[in-house]
Amino acid sequence: MVMQKTNAGRFTRRRATSGKLTIPLPSAIQLWKQQLANGIARASLAVSILALISGFYYAYSIQAVWLIPLYIILVALLGLVTLLPKASYTLRALGPLVLIYLMACLDMFEAGRTGSARVLLIALPVLSLLFFDLRAGVLTLGVSLLTLAVFGWLYTTGQLSVGLGVANSTNPTIWVSNTALFTLTTVLLMVSAHYLITRLINALSKLEVNVKENEKLLSLQQAVFDATVDGILAVDPTGKVTTYNRRFAEMWNIPEEIIASRSNIPILAFVREQVENPAAFMARVEELYAHPYAEGDDVLTLRDGRIFARHSTPQRLGDEIVGRVWVLRDVTAERQAAETLKQSQRNFDLFFNTLDDLLFVLDVQGNIIHVNQTVCRKLGYTEAELIGQPVLVVHPPERQAEAACIVAAMLTGEAEFCPVPVITKDGRQIPVETRVITGEWDGRPALFGVTRDISQLKLSEEALARERNLLRTVVDTLPDIIFAKDRNGRKILSNRNDQWMLGASAEAEVVGKTDWDVYSADLAARYTAEDQPVLDEGRMFESEGSFVDPLGQRHWVLGSKRPFRDHTGEIAGLVGIYHDITQLKQAAAEREALITDLEAKNAELERFTYTVSHDLKSPLITIKGFLGFLEQDTLKGRVEQVKHDIDMIANAADKMQQLLDELLELSRIGRLVNPPQTVSLTELAHEAAGLVAGQLTARGVQVDIAPNLPTVTGDRPRLREVLENLLSNAAKFMGDQPHPHIEVGVRYAETPPVVYVRDNGIGIAPQYHEKVFGLFEKLDAVSEGTGIGLAIVKRIVETHGGQIWVESEGAGRGSAFCFTLPQSNQA
């Protein structure tokens, strides 16, 4: 098995060099024969050339020129055969042999060593047979016989002076018998040689078959050896590595040169550096080497974290120990998996028992089969008390029926949530939320109930809700407009007043909206501009302004916007509070008005006091004065004077009484108020005219009353008094007008409409227009009355919220008393 590595070539190379189990014999024979033939063939070429040269020389030296063409033919044939690529090695080897043989024969023949030549002639065929095959042997024998025959013929015919031993007799019988003997000897030798060779070859062939089978087996073993996941190293007793597999080298990352050394020592030196505890590792190795029969199993931890299981066993051949085999297996993954499993089991136990939730494991009948320690701790049971009990025992008795239904539904998978509280052993209820999941416990289907104690949650939820409600109530009850916006200007809180002001009936209608959604563009732009420094720089914004509510009423507000921050201190938005100061404003305005009014009253009072002191003192002085005169006149007996004095005194006293009466009347105005009524001034004017009818008819005054006088709301008798006084005044100051006329009318063109009482009497010069309304002011000192009438009229009109003035172009041009009164709504 080739490990998948990027440098595949390295492993390929290593595979080629790994230990090989070989039986070399039959192949070696073949190879040897072939190589010999090749060698001879190459050598024969060289020899042929040498032979050619020496042949020429020889032929020349013995004056045998006829030999030269023979030579040339022979050499050419042999060279040709030798050079033929497809020529058999026998053929190629034979040529040189023949040549050598011929040359040796010639040489020996020349030297007269015919005996040696005969041995050669016998030996060559035998050697050919031995070294080559039967065919070569026979061929060589043929050549020997031919040589013998040629030389015999040459000798017999006398062409050659020297003859070969076997054939150099001129006696044909001897020659034939010698030749036959020679041939027989040679053939016998050849037959026996052939027999021997055949036997040998057969034996070798058999051996070759066995070896092939062994090779097959071995290759299978080699494949297994290489493919196994274990690393294997076999060492002989001398410490020489007999074999190893690729996996071994891979496991230790042993470099090529070290493994190639085939020695135990560098390998050990290399691997010991990789284990966690090299000393223990070596000690173990040495111990095992010291005890050849011992087997050993141990575990090696490598510095890179891998873990190897090591097995060492002796290698036996029969009873003999021939070495030791080391087998290493990488068990890192298994060890880690086992460790992980153990760890997760430990973690599970830890979680299971330290979780604050109550964990129940139920069987399919709803009985408890396991609980965590939290259950025992919180409910006060021991584990033994609960195991085997139905889970209903931890539920309050009055809710067990409900719990039973839910548990049943949970068992069928229809429910996975249970809100029923659990109960402790001492009967205390704990509010919980239970979730259920199905699974397996000890190989059987089970229900896992995770029960969470939510009492704290409930308490804090309640507290939170209470606080939220409290805050909400405060925010809604405050008379101010309160809102909050986020950084994008979207509203996130709006109290009731804010909602009302925006015309919304619920907070949801405004939350999430910006000023652009609820206000006009210019208002939204203004508010957004106000918000910017608050959101960007955290500055507080304060302003006073006003707005119109949905009912159309203007409200004055004092507003402030300030930033609010999140838990990191970043500005998260702003809170706006607008305090309605309309009432304050109104109160301030009212106070102003009141002060002005009071100042006016004060001034009036001062004037009044002054006037009263002056006007009341006057009659007193008169009375005292004329009493003095009376005394003098009485003493002097001036009777007429006495009468005058007494009259003056009486007049003054009357005047005083009148003044006092009228003062009282004036003080009543604005104090004794009749309930307001809706009054038609036309109707009232007719009534007033009726009351002063005597005065009018005495002066022959014609009165015209407009029918369309406005209808007003007010104190009816007082309003009638106004008209009565004005009519009376008009009649009084007619002067010598021959056609006295009074007109009561209205000018609707003005707002509010102006009611007037116009006469064509003496008129009033412009400089007196103000003065006529003054208390006890009279333009004519001798006219009747105290001068209080118009003061009363003015007072009545003003207490009704109206105004009064006089229009006259001057003396003799008539005058018009004009006044306004608030219109009645029902008019």
Added chain:
Amino acid sequence: MIGEPLIVLLVEDNPAHAEMVIRSFQEHRVANKIYHVLDGEAALDFLYHRGPFSMPDVSPRPHIILLDLRLPKIGGLQVLQEIKKDEDLLSIPVIILTTSEAERDLTMAYENHTNSYLVKPIDFAKFSQLINDLGLYWLAWNRQPW
């Protein structure tokens, strides 16, 4: 006492008071001639010889003017102002004779250059004495270039 008649202009809207002043003068034989007008307008008309007083010799230049403050039409203070604004009239001593004891009236009168300020006493004897002393002082003791 100089034989030339002394002329007094009495401006008084209350006829009873006017009579009292006139009678008191007569009692004490101080003044020879008293001209009585009822209101401020009449007083100015008298001094400027206007209206009803436009006829010659009807309204001679008075030696002193007795001026009430509360008067119909034109008030006493205004009359005083008019007189003291006039080159010809400002030399005429103007004596305020009033029932008013108000501080304001008093101050205003002097601010408008009144020559004297008298409050009418309620008691007749004192009233009589006041008129007597007034006549004596202004008409007898007091020297005038005319």
